[in-house]
Amino acid sequence: MRIAICDDEKSYIEKIKKDIKSFQTHENEFEFSEFESGEEFIAEFSNDKYDLLILDIEMKDLNGLQTAEFIRQLDKNVILIFMTGYDKFVYQGYEVKAFRYILKNQPEPIYFKQLSDTIQEYYRNKKYIKVIDDGIEKELLTVDILYIEVCSHQIVIHTFNKEYYQKGKLSDYEKMLEECLFVRSDKSVLINVTNIDYIKKNQVFMKNGKILYVSRNHLEKITRAFLKFSRNRWG
Secondary structure (H helix, E strand, C coil): CEEEEECCCHHHHHHHHHHHHCCCCCCCCCEEEEECCHHHHHHHCCCCCCCEEEEECCCCCCCHHHHHHHHHHHCCCCEEEEEECCCCCHHHHHHHCCCEEEECCCCHHHHHHHHHHHHHHHHHHCCEEEEEECCEEEEEEHHHEEEEEEECCEEEEEECCCEEEECCCHHHHHHHCHHHCEEEEECCEEEEHHHEEEEECCEEEECCCCEEECCHHHHHHHHHHHHHHHHHHHC
């Protein structure tokens, strides 16, 4: 996991590295790059160079929010978390799609849970299923899947860019993807909760603009799953 830490306090960079290493499960799991200013980081940044970016908001000259705005123009996928001593910037984090907003001086159990959630998010983003596309087996990242439905006795996997027609049962996909936050909206549709934009009454608005309808029997479960996912991202 390639991690960039940008903080103008060298001692805090060392603390973050030590804390993240406490979650290490195998040797060289984490690879760190350190920067003490937004300018220094931007000067060497390129798309897809890092998996996780940890930014201190309150840096001299170019602050963390300004740095993040620049980064998001080049890289839409890097996991971004802010570190700060104050909570007054939290809503601005939404604008750059930050995964976490972590207060430096909060209780340790909460702090370490947020770090753990961030690492889990990285591994969740790497999960995939195998599909057949034009006769060729390929790996499809689960984070790219919007929803899966049964249509004319086939399984149709809808992604942001393409539809994949497969053989099988929806129940098999439901079991396979349960840990990746896929929940039924009715008996024939399985929705990726992480790609829901918002829910209004019995309608689920997906991140690509697609609107899906939820049956009365499944509305409470999918709403509860979406709210839990949203709280965990910003808790």
